[in-house]
Amino acid sequence: MIRVQAEDFDIGAEFARLTADNRNIGGLASFVGLVRDMAPSRTGNAPIGAMTLEHYPGMTEKKLAEIEAEANRRWPLEASLIIHRYGRLEPGDRIVLVATASAHRQAALESCQFLIDWLKTKAPFWKLEETPSGGQWVDARDSDDAAAKRWAAES
Amino acid sequence: MKILYFAWLKGKIGTAEEEVQPPASVTTVAALLDWLEARGAGYAAALANREVVRVAVNQEYAGPDHRVAQGDEIALFPPVTGG
Structure with a gap:
C-alpha cells in the first residue's frame, strides 16, 4: 500500500493494520526516516530550522507503486506499506515509513532496505532546508545512488 | 505540451508549470532542452548543467534521445532527495 500525505502517521496503528488478520506473517521489518536538526554544508554542519518536502503529484504515487511491486516480485511478502509525507516538517518529525511483512525475517528485512534505497533515488x-543563510x-548523494545500484546488480 | 518544473529549476525559471508550443523540429528531450534554454536568462541558468537535470515524459524517467510530442507532460527537476 502507498500513501503520500501531509499529515503525520501513527506507527503502532499502521503496524497493527498491516498485520491484522494475516497469521502467515512471522516478521515485520520497518524503516522510519526523521528530520534532523543539522545538515552537512560547505562549511561543516549547519543547523536546520525546518524543511519543506516538495513532490510531483501523480508521478510520486506511480513510482512508489512500481517500487513496491518490484519488492513483491523479489521477495515473498505478505504485506507492505510505504507512507511518505510532503510539506513543511520540523526536526524530529517523521518523513517516511517503509514496512514489510513476510513469513520469515530475511525477506522482511532485505525488502525493507531495498524499498528505502530505491525510494531515495527514484521517487x-x-x-528544501531552512538554514541561517536561507533556503537550501x-x-x-552519491552514496544513495551506490546503495540503490547494489540492489540492481543482485537482480 | 505541458512543462512542469520542480525544486530549484522552478525557482530559476520562475514558474511551476507552462504550456509551450515548440517548433516541429523539436522531437527529442535533448532538442526540447536546447529550445527551452534559448528562451531566456532564467532558462539558461536552470539548464546550464544538464548533468543535474532529470527529465520525465508522461511521468516516466526519460533520457536525452526520448521522443517528445504534442500533448506530452514533461517534467524537469534535479536529482531526487526524498526518503
Missing part, C-alpha cells in the same frame, strides 16, 4: 521528492535545496 520524485525534493528537500538538498543535493543528491
Whole structure:
C-alpha cells in the first residue's frame, strides 16, 4: 500500500493494520526516516530550522507503486506499506515509513532496505532546508545512488 | 505540451508549470532542452548543467534521445532527495 500525505502517521496503528488478520506473517521489518536538526554544508554542519518536502503529484504515487511491486516480485511478502509525507516538517518529525511483512525475517528485512534505497533515488521528492543563510535545496548523494545500484546488480 | 518544473529549476525559471508550443523540429528531450534554454536568462541558468537535470515524459524517467510530442507532460527537476 502507498500513501503520500501531509499529515503525520501513527506507527503502532499502521503496524497493527498491516498485520491484522494475516497469521502467515512471522516478521515485520520497518524503516522510519526523521528530520534532523543539522545538515552537512560547505562549511561543516549547519543547523536546520525546518524543511519543506516538495513532490510531483501523480508521478510520486506511480513510482512508489512500481517500487513496491518490484519488492513483491523479489521477495515473498505478505504485506507492505510505504507512507511518505510532503510539506513543511520540523526536526524530529517523521518523513517516511517503509514496512514489510513476510513469513520469515530475511525477506522482511532485505525488502525493507531495498524499498528505502530505491525510494531515495527514484521517487520524485525534493528537500528544501531552512538554514541561517536561507533556503537550501538538498543535493543528491552519491552514496544513495551506490546503495540503490547494489540492489540492481543482485537482480 | 505541458512543462512542469520542480525544486530549484522552478525557482530559476520562475514558474511551476507552462504550456509551450515548440517548433516541429523539436522531437527529442535533448532538442526540447536546447529550445527551452534559448528562451531566456532564467532558462539558461536552470539548464546550464544538464548533468543535474532529470527529465520525465508522461511521468516516466526519460533520457536525452526520448521522443517528445504534442500533448506530452514533461517534467524537469534535479536529482531526487526524498526518503
